Structures are given as C-alpha cells and as structure tokens.
Amino acid sequence: MKTRKRRLVLLVAAGLTLGGLAFCGNGQAYAAATNAPQSIRVGNSGDKWVTVSQGKIRSNIRGDADNANSGFHRCNIIKQDGKTGRDAYVFCIDWSKRAPSNRELVAQYQANGAVQWLVTDFTKGHNKSFESIDGVDKDDYDLADYWLYQIVIHMVASPNATYNGDKADAYMDQFDPGIRNKIYRLKAEALKHKNDSSSEIVLNSASLNFDPSSLNLGSGDLHGDNYEKGFTTKSNNMHDIQVHAKDSKYEKYLSGTRKNGSKIDLQNVNDGDNLKVSVPYKDAGKDGFSFQVKATGHWNKEARVAWIYGAGSEVQQVAKSTVKASTVPMNAETLMTVNVKPSLGRLTFIKKGTGNDNKDVLEGTQFELTSSDGFSQKQTAGQDGRVTFDNLPLGKKYHLKEVKQPNKNYNGNYDRDITELTGNNPQRDVDLGTLYNTKRYANFELDKKNVSGSGIAGAQFVLIKKTWGANFDYVSIEDAKKQALREVNGELVDGHADKSPYIATTNDQGKAYFNQVLLDDDFHDYYAVEIKSPNGYALGTKPIKLEKVGRTSPNVVKGEMTDTVQPIPTTGSETLLLEAVTVTTIVTLVVGYGYHESKKER
Structure with missing residues (x-):
C-alpha cells in the first residue's frame, strides 16, 4: 500500500515473522491448509485505495480522483481474483513491505490468534462483526470495515515495523475520535485471542452422545442368565468412534451388532449401531453396582480460519479467510452411567x-x-x-x-x-x-364321671397300646400293668418291662392325662384301663377305647368313663349297720318261732 504524501505512509500487511506469533495448536505450526486453496492470485492493487480516517470514506476504487489526497492511512485494496463479497478481501500483514499486485501467492501457515480473529470476524458482515463503520453508504459498508480491520491487523501483526520511520499507529491523534476509538477497541479485543480455538469460526459442530444418557438394568431386564439392555451412540461429524467401559474390568459386559446384523468392533462404532450391556445375574449380587461407558472419536472439523500466503521476500505476506478441514481427536469423554439393580x-x-x-x-x-x-x-x-x-x-x-x-x-x-x-x-x-x-406325640385326656355327670377324683388308669382293629375287651389289673406304657426320657412308650407302668390319676374335675405319647407311622388303638377306684365307687371293668390314633390325630385325644354304681355313703354308716343287724335279728326270730309252732301241732 502506498501514500501520496510523505506523512501518508504506505500500509502493507505484515508477515508473522516475530517469534511466537505463528498459530500453534499443539506446539506444531500447520504446514498447509488441508482442503484450503494451496495458492491464490490477487488482482491489481496498485491504484486502488481506501481511507475512512476522518469518518467519511474516500477511495479511488470508482476512479474518484478529486478525493485522492484526502485522509490518513490510505490502504491498498487487495482482493483475490474470482471471489466476491467479504470473502474476496485479502489483508496485508507486513507494514514495512510493498503490497503484492497481480501475483500468485502460495499457502504458508495459519495466522496467529489475534490476526486470525480479525480476519474471521470481518467475514461475519456489517453489524455482525465486533466493530463496523456507519455513516457511509450501504454499498460501502464492506470497504469501510475492510479499512478498519486492515489498520488493526497492521498494528497487531507488526507492531514494531516501520515505513519511512513511522509505525503503523502513527497519526492516530489526527483521526476522527469515533474512528480512533473503534480502532483501539478492536485492537484490544483482538489481542485477547491467543490461539486458533478462540479465533476460528467453526462451521460444523460435532456431537457424540449415548441414547439413553444413562442405563438402568433391573428385574424386567433379566433374560435367562443375564440382565440385558440396549443403547446406541448418536454422533454428528464424527468418525473412528470407540466405545469402552471406563474401568476395563467391566469391558466384558459390552457388545453389539451393526444395522446389518454383523458383530460390532467396539474400536469402530458407527452412528446408530445397536450396542448392548449384558451382565450375568450372578455378578449383580444383592446390592448391584454401577459403571461408566465412555465414547471417544475424531471430529471431522471444518472451520473458517486465516491462512497466510506469500511469494518470496520481495513482497509482503497476506492473510486470507479460508475454510480448513481437519480431524480433531475428542479428548473429552462422553460418558453413560450403567446402574445394575439386581432382581431379588x-x-x-x-x-x-x-x-x-x-x-x-x-x-x-x-x-x-x-x-x-x-x-x-x-x-x-x-x-x-x-x-x-x-x-x-x-x-x-x-x-x-x-x-x-x-x-x-x-x-x-x-x-x-x-x-x-x-x-x-x-x-x-x-x-x-x-x-x-410329622406329628411325634399324642396327648390323651380321660374323664371319669359319676351317674350325675360330676368328675370323680382319685381314679387311677394305665394306658395300653394295641394294633389298630385288634380285639381287646377285658384285662386283669395285673395284666394291664404289665402291658401299660412306661415313661422313658419324658416320653410314654410301650415295652420296657423293667420300668414301672405310668399311672395317671384323675384330678378334682375327674380328668387324667397321658402326655407325650410317642407315635409311629402306623395307626393304633389305645385303651385306658382303670386299676384303682376311689372309695365308694366301683372299679370300671371295661377299658376306655381310644380308636385309630396316629400322626394325623388331634393334638388331644379324649375318652370318658361313667361309673354306673351308686356310691355307698361314708357318712352315718354305723347307724345303717345297726339297723341292718336289728332287721336281721327280727327276721331270724320270726322264722324260728314259726318253725317251733309247727312242730307242736304235728
């Protein structure tokens, strides 16, 4: 860029020759612009210039010779051949060298963060970019804003370079205050952008996530031996997607199939593939467990950046907005939590x-x-x-x-x-x-009553066990005692002739009990035999039959005996005896007297 006066310096774009200004995403400068043009051709810029230093646009782009000497910092207008709109503008970055004109320029490297931000922000358009110049014709918006951004690019790209002894920020005090303030604000914002990630414009966002975002396995997911549930990865502008368990010991629970039914390689998962978590139910235990599944991949990134082009040392380098395609590993993991809540x-x-x-x-x-x-x-x-x-x-x-x-x-x-x-x-x-x-014991309860239904206390019984249905009617007291059950270790059992028979005596209510009678698998008939009656009562000679007793019998087997003999009173017995003797004597005397009289008559 040239001036027509000594104080109007030639503004030329500065190449990023200062150490540390070249963009370095990972410590390495890019060697080429991937799918960006590897060379560009700029048109004739020698007689085309613009300035807005006094708030009004002055340019000779339309052959406006009357205003040729108006305004400070006239900038050469450089455009790429074959391009239109804001995307056609090319920015000079080296203040000390002449601008290229009608030259073929070759891609060099990506601009540093500040320059890149200025170039890419300009491409957003008037009133969308960080700063813009109003007060000019609408048709001149792009040209006026181009001059504004070119001024600041000179200042941040080559702050120490001079042309004819002047730096790029010379004469700023002579600028219109409104324009000067815009320049300073734009410069301050540009210097905030230190790297490409903060200065580029991403054109295609990437996404990688799980559907669902969390996976809960429970009783409804138990199929045969395993808790099973499916999930998918959802991705956009991604490739080489890998799915793993974050903790490798859970890796065995992951599998899946592609849409065509083939088995999935978890090192290369596609969008929408059918993945599955399958946990053996034995691994879930009582309390269950949780683990995380992670997905990583590579982003097919496209971003608007500023690329540096040049053609040797005799002319300055320029910055051109272009689109860069690259593959970016996603360092951040996309996670899905799997909760296994076992069926109990x-x-x-x-x-x-x-x-x-x-x-x-x-x-x-x-x-x-x-x-x-x-x-x-x-x-x-x-x-x-x-x-x-x-x-x-x-x-x-x-x-x-x-x-x-x-x-x-x-x-x-x-x-x-x-x-x-x-x-x-x-x-x-x-x-x-x-x-x-199985019932082990039976309990027997006997009632002995008199003819009026009251219980008789003091009657003694033994219990005899017989084969079910066997004949048994009368037995002597002596034989009954021999056949009676004995108490052995708290149980009433048959046999054990060396022990005394177990004798149960009726209480005041006339009840006698045989408890813990040991049962076996067969049914038996049991007989309660009275072996001693209380005073005043006859001994019951017919045993009480307790029929078909076994393991299904009631807990208490009951039997009853009624004494049919009227008891002899014990109170007043001497009077009754005297009366009986008197009657007997009278009868004897009467009979003897009659016999004597009959002999006399004969």
Whole structure:
C-alpha cells in the first residue's frame, strides 16, 4: 500500500515473522491448509485505495480522483481474483513491505490468534462483526470495515515495523475520535485471542452422545442368565468412534451388532449401531453396582480460519479467510452411567403339622436360610403359618433349615436345599406350598364321671397300646400293668418291662392325662384301663377305647368313663349297720318261732 504524501505512509500487511506469533495448536505450526486453496492470485492493487480516517470514506476504487489526497492511512485494496463479497478481501500483514499486485501467492501457515480473529470476524458482515463503520453508504459498508480491520491487523501483526520511520499507529491523534476509538477497541479485543480455538469460526459442530444418557438394568431386564439392555451412540461429524467401559474390568459386559446384523468392533462404532450391556445375574449380587461407558472419536472439523500466503521476500505476506478441514481427536469423554439393580428373589411357604388331619398351623416356627458365601436370614411363621424370605440375591444355592419349633408335639427337623433361585433361568418367586412336620406325640385326656355327670377324683388308669382293629375287651389289673406304657426320657412308650407302668390319676374335675405319647407311622388303638377306684365307687371293668390314633390325630385325644354304681355313703354308716343287724335279728326270730309252732301241732 502506498501514500501520496510523505506523512501518508504506505500500509502493507505484515508477515508473522516475530517469534511466537505463528498459530500453534499443539506446539506444531500447520504446514498447509488441508482442503484450503494451496495458492491464490490477487488482482491489481496498485491504484486502488481506501481511507475512512476522518469518518467519511474516500477511495479511488470508482476512479474518484478529486478525493485522492484526502485522509490518513490510505490502504491498498487487495482482493483475490474470482471471489466476491467479504470473502474476496485479502489483508496485508507486513507494514514495512510493498503490497503484492497481480501475483500468485502460495499457502504458508495459519495466522496467529489475534490476526486470525480479525480476519474471521470481518467475514461475519456489517453489524455482525465486533466493530463496523456507519455513516457511509450501504454499498460501502464492506470497504469501510475492510479499512478498519486492515489498520488493526497492521498494528497487531507488526507492531514494531516501520515505513519511512513511522509505525503503523502513527497519526492516530489526527483521526476522527469515533474512528480512533473503534480502532483501539478492536485492537484490544483482538489481542485477547491467543490461539486458533478462540479465533476460528467453526462451521460444523460435532456431537457424540449415548441414547439413553444413562442405563438402568433391573428385574424386567433379566433374560435367562443375564440382565440385558440396549443403547446406541448418536454422533454428528464424527468418525473412528470407540466405545469402552471406563474401568476395563467391566469391558466384558459390552457388545453389539451393526444395522446389518454383523458383530460390532467396539474400536469402530458407527452412528446408530445397536450396542448392548449384558451382565450375568450372578455378578449383580444383592446390592448391584454401577459403571461408566465412555465414547471417544475424531471430529471431522471444518472451520473458517486465516491462512497466510506469500511469494518470496520481495513482497509482503497476506492473510486470507479460508475454510480448513481437519480431524480433531475428542479428548473429552462422553460418558453413560450403567446402574445394575439386581432382581431379588422371594421364597415363601406355609408351615403346618400333620395333626388334626394336616390342619395344625405351626405358628412361631423359626427358619434360617443360608448360603455358602455367608448369607443368612431368619424368619418366623405367622398366625397363618406363612413364612416369607424376601430380597434374596439370585444365583445362589440356599439351604433352608428349621431351627426352632415351639409346638412340643413336633420336632423341628425340616431342612432342604433351595436350588430354584439359581441355574440358567432362575425363578424370582419360589413358593414351596405347605411344608408339614410329622406329628411325634399324642396327648390323651380321660374323664371319669359319676351317674350325675360330676368328675370323680382319685381314679387311677394305665394306658395300653394295641394294633389298630385288634380285639381287646377285658384285662386283669395285673395284666394291664404289665402291658401299660412306661415313661422313658419324658416320653410314654410301650415295652420296657423293667420300668414301672405310668399311672395317671384323675384330678378334682375327674380328668387324667397321658402326655407325650410317642407315635409311629402306623395307626393304633389305645385303651385306658382303670386299676384303682376311689372309695365308694366301683372299679370300671371295661377299658376306655381310644380308636385309630396316629400322626394325623388331634393334638388331644379324649375318652370318658361313667361309673354306673351308686356310691355307698361314708357318712352315718354305723347307724345303717345297726339297723341292718336289728332287721336281721327280727327276721331270724320270726322264722324260728314259726318253725317251733309247727312242730307242736304235728
């Protein structure tokens, strides 16, 4: 760029020759503009200039010779051949060299952050860029703003370079205040941009995410051996997408298929591929776990940047807005949290005894459920006999054991393995139905009553066990004692002739009890034989038959005996005896007198 007066300096674009100004995204300067033009040709710029230093546009672009000497800092207007609009403008960056004209320029490197921001911000258009010059014809907006941005590019690209002894910021005090303020504001903003990421204009945004953003696996996702659920990656302008578990130990749970059904390589996942999390249910345990799946990829980035072009050292380099395509690794991970909340099993049953025709509810029976890995849970039968174990981790072999039986007629001896909650297709709700304890003891209750229905106290009985249906009617007291049940270790059993028979005596209500009579698998008839009656009552000679007693009998087997003999009173017995003797004497005397008189007559 040239001036027509000595004080009007030739403004030429400064090349980024100062150390550290070249753009360096990762410490390396770009060697070429990827898909940007590798060379550009600029038109004739020698007789085309513009200035707006006094707030009004002056230029010879339309051959305006009358204004040729008006305004400071006239800038050569440089455009790329074949381009129109703001994208055609080329900015000089070296203040000390002449501007190129009708030259073929070759791509060199990417401009530094400040210069790039100025070039790319200019391309946004009037009233969209950071600064713009109003007060000119609408048709001159691009040309006026070009002059404004060119001035600031000179100042930030080559601040120490001089032309004819002057720096690029010479004569600023002679500028229109409004224009001067715009220059300073624009310069201050440009210097804030230190790198390409803050100064380029991205033309295609990239996205990479999971659908859904989090994955919850639970009971509804249990299929056979595994909790399974699908997900996809959603990407835009991405390639070489990789999907992994953030913690490598969970990598085994990931798999998937492509849309055509082929198996996915997790090192190369496409947008919309069908991915899957599959967790063996045994791995979930009781409490479950969570892990994260990450996705990384490469962004097919396109951005508007400023590229430096040059043609040797005799002319200055220029900055040109262009589009750069590049591949950018996404260093940030896209994450999806997978929560595995395991399905928990349930075991339930009803606890009963065989007594009362299998109707005995064994309330209070306590069970313990255990597994080999230390799991333990206790539950107690309720009023209905129901026992329920909840929240049982699947995949375990459990053992169920009866540990407490409050009903003395039953022994707590039930135990079994529970295998339904493991295997290839575990059940989640196991109902064992009704579990029966075999009745071990029967209790007998005898009533002895008199003819008026009152209980007779003091009667003694023994109990004899006989084969069901066998004939048994009368037995002597001596034989009854020999056949009677004996008490051994708290149980009433037959045999054991070396022990005394167990004798039950009626209480004040006339009741006698035989408790803890040991049962076996067969039915038997039992006979209660009275071996001693209380004073004033006859001995009952017919045994009380208690028929078909076994494990399904009621808990208390009842029998009754009624004494048919009127008891002899014990009160006033001497008077009754005297009366009887007197009557007997009178009868004897009468009979003797009659016999004597009959002999005299003969």
